[in-house]
Amino acid sequence: MDSELKILLTIILVAMEVVVTEQRIPTTVEGPFEPVTRRFDPSLRRGSDDLPMDHPRLKKNVTSIFPEQIALAISSPTSMWVSWVTGDAKIGSNVTPLDPSSVDSEVWYGKQSGKFSSKRRGNSTVYSQLYPFEGLFNYTSGIIHHVRIDGIVNQLSNLIFFILSN
Numbered sequence: 001m002d003s004e005l006k007i008l009l010t011i012i013l014v015a016m017e018v019v020v021t022e023q024r025i026p027t028t029v030e031g032p033f034e035p036v037t038r039r040f041d042p043s044l045r046r047g048s049d050d051l052p053m054d055h056p057r058l059k060k061n062v063t064s065i066f067p068e069q070i071a072l073a074i075s076s077p078t079s080m081w082v083s084w085v086t087g088d089a090k091i092g093s094n095v096t097p098l099d100p101s102s103v104d105s106e107v108w109y110g111k112q113s114g115k116f117s118s119k120r121r122g123n124s125t126v127y128s129q130l131y132p133f134e135g136l137f138n139y140t141s142g143i144i145h146h147v148r149i150d151g152i153v154n155q156l157s158n159l160i161f162f163i164l165s166n
Contacts, residue, residue: 053091064088064142067164079150082107082122084164087142097140100124105145109162116163122147 026033051058062068067084074080087098105124108116128140145164152160 060088067145068142070164075148076150078152079148080152082145082147082149082162082164084145085142086145089139089141091137091139093134093138095128095130095138095140097126097128098143100126100143103143103145105147107147107149107162107164109149109160111160113161116161118149120147120149 064087067086069083069085071083072080073083086103090096101124103124105122106119107122108119110116110118122145124143124145126141126143128138130138130140149162
């Protein structure tokens with residue numbers, strides 16, 4: 001009962017604050033707004049504590065061709081995107097990007113596990129950040145795959161099994 005009373009009092013206080021100030025929080029639809037600049041607070045800690053590249057928490061536990069960072073995104077009532085990464089990202093002064101045309105981006109899918117009756121092909125790309133001067137490490141990503149599965153009318157509410165191929 002004590003915790004319920006605290007929650008109720010908190011809700012009442014928040015409601016009173018809104019009523020007393022009579023200000024509502026503006027939405028982005030009402031914008032654009034004038035930017036507000038604040039001075040940097042020098043008491044804040046600067047920099048970051050990056051993990052070294054050989055730290056055990058950064059160790060890859062699979063081979064470079066194994067799909068990682070799998071993402072599913074509904075794009076319409078009848079379609080979805082499947083995205084994933086294969087290959088190893090590289091960081092250093094002399095990095096060579098992987099060749100995305102060296103692999104296929106395919107998703108096999110179906111309504112039963114192990115029975116993949118449909119296949120869609122997509123595209124792949126590589127992202128690189130290369131600096132034109134010494135002192136900074138360059139970066140190139142693994143191969144990023146994107147496949148759109150479309151025409152799956154009334155199936156997105158059902159369980160769909162899929163396997164990624166590259």
